Amino acid sequence: MELLKQKILECGRALDEHVLLVDSFLNNQVDVKLMQEIGREFAGRYAGAGVTRVVTIESSGIAPAAMTALEMDLPLVILKKSKSSILKDDILQTEVFSFTKNAPYQLTLKPQFIQPGDRVLLIDDFLANGEAALGASSLLERAGAQVAGIGIVIAKTFQPGLKKLTEAGYRVDVLAPVKRMAAGVIEFD
């Protein structure tokens, strides 16, 4: 997605080979017009894919996912990150390791909002190691849904996440695939 790549080149900051700061338009400050364009892009790519729910993981995925759900005229379901595991019948959880925070969390779904037979478009802001997206997909499948696809705003394609997801059979749409970074350098696939 050219508009997004331009924004990353203009406003993103590669600190080193691994850390890409996009806090001026995606994580802390949010360019909502750009999020609307991202929503339109995902909606266009998944038109006709029979999607019944848009799902994301709190909290940086919420803005692009909300715009996607709005464009597709579908409900949005938010998976929460919980510190502790909750043993309740109406909660599904899976442990996900966050490389950013170097700590695990419990990804949490209230399955009353996912029906067996739902076809889900999972939206997230970043893909690196793929732990969050794999955990979310497994939760959604445990709730009886199919994952129609995984829409990622920015993927670091030199890290293992994208390969893991495609090898697991998922359709993955990456709007800005970053193939290499260094201090001050960002290159797309």
Next chain:
Amino acid sequence: MELLKQKILECGRALDEHVLLVDSFLNNQVDVKLMQEIGREFAGRYAGAGVTRVVTIESSGIAPAAMTALEMDLPLVILKKSKSSILKDDILQTEVFSFTKNAPYQLTLKPQFIQPGDRVLLIDDFLANGEAALGASSLLERAGAQVAGIGIVIAKTFQPGLKKLTEAGYRVDVLAPVKRMAAGVIEFD
């Protein structure tokens, strides 16, 4: 806001005098069309108020705040909840006590996204004790901004938050003011 009140009466659940579950359209599952209407309502109320930034607190405030920012054609800034205090020049923090989680957290602002002279519309999903809104307002003022107003989706007006905010001199706009609850009963002001 009549549409919102109707939705709360249809889909909300009052568990007792204090707990209102709105997870089917606001917290876990999000009715994004309703969020768009909420955004339009806030945008209409603050037209001409000279607002330069929409600000919210992660994560349930993000969807309504993103729609408000979209309608007002303004950037959105998200205040993060951090477990630990961070001693860095480019971070502003204040401790907020969460009555929901019965634990404090550090409300965190990257002040590079708030300029002195900014006029901020603070949007949040819920107002009860007012700790989060008061903490957010003080952070924004420390960054040199003025709080043009505080837009709340649902307020429990029988709890002290609304009174605290208005007594502190803030303009507060509540779309659904709940004056009384009991199991199965929700009454608006």
